[in-house]
Amino acid sequence: MLRRRSQTSVDDTPVPADDPKPQGKGRPTPKRRDAEGRRRQPVTAPGNRKEAYQQMKTRQAAERARAREGMLRGEEKYFPVRDRGPVRKFARDWVDSRRVVSQYFLPFSLVILLLTWIPFPIEVRNYIYFGVITIGWPVMMVGVLFTSVWVSWKVKRLAAEKFPNESMKGIGFYAAMRALQIRKLRFPPPQFLPGGKPAPQKK
Structure with a gap:
C-alpha cells in the first residue's frame, strides 16, 4: 500500500517548464520556405521591349567578358572552333x-x-629607298615565304606523328598564319615562351 502510494507521488510530480537541459541547437530551426526565400534573388521582369533588349545586351556583354577571361586563362572550352583540339594546341x-x-x-x-x-x-x-625597299623588303619577303612553308611542313609532319588518329586538315596553314602574327597579339595567348619555358598565366 505504501509502495503504491509512493510510486504514484513520484509519477504525478510535474516537470518544470523551464528545464535547464538544452534542447537541440538552442535556437529555433528556420522554416524551409524562409531559408529558400533568403537564397533566391529577386528577378525583375522587363516592362517593355526596350527593357528586355537592354537586359539581353547586358547579359551578352557579361558572357563575352567571361569568355574572354577564360580564353586568356587558356581554357579551351571558351576557344573558337578553329582553335580547339589537341592538334591545334600542339x-x-x-x-x-x-x-x-x-x-x-x-x-x-x-x-x-x-x-x-x-x-x-x-x-x-x-x-633609305635603296637600302630598305630595294634590298630589305625583297629579302624579308623571301624569308617570310620560306619560313611559312617550313613551319607548315614541320608542324604538319610532327603533328601527324604525335596524333595519328586526328585530322590534319588545315593544320599547316594554321601554324604558318600564327607564325606571321606579332607574339603579343596572338590569340589564344601563348602558353610557352621562346625556348620552351611555360609563359606566366594571366589572371
Whole structure:
C-alpha cells in the first residue's frame, strides 16, 4: 500500500517548464520556405521591349567578358572552333616556343611605312629607298615565304606523328598564319615562351 502510494507521488510530480537541459541547437530551426526565400534573388521582369533588349545586351556583354577571361586563362572550352583540339594546341605551342623570321614581318613593314612618312632630305631618302625597299623588303619577303612553308611542313609532319588518329586538315596553314602574327597579339595567348619555358598565366 505504501509502495503504491509512493510510486504514484513520484509519477504525478510535474516537470518544470523551464528545464535547464538544452534542447537541440538552442535556437529555433528556420522554416524551409524562409531559408529558400533568403537564397533566391529577386528577378525583375522587363516592362517593355526596350527593357528586355537592354537586359539581353547586358547579359551578352557579361558572357563575352567571361569568355574572354577564360580564353586568356587558356581554357579551351571558351576557344573558337578553329582553335580547339589537341592538334591545334600542339601547333600553337610549337610556334610559340620558337622565334621565326615571319613573326618580324609586320613590325618590319611598320618601320618601312614610318620611314616613308618622315621628311628626310632627298639624299637620305634615296639611301633609305635603296637600302630598305630595294634590298630589305625583297629579302624579308623571301624569308617570310620560306619560313611559312617550313613551319607548315614541320608542324604538319610532327603533328601527324604525335596524333595519328586526328585530322590534319588545315593544320599547316594554321601554324604558318600564327607564325606571321606579332607574339603579343596572338590569340589564344601563348602558353610557352621562346625556348620552351611555360609563359606566366594571366589572371
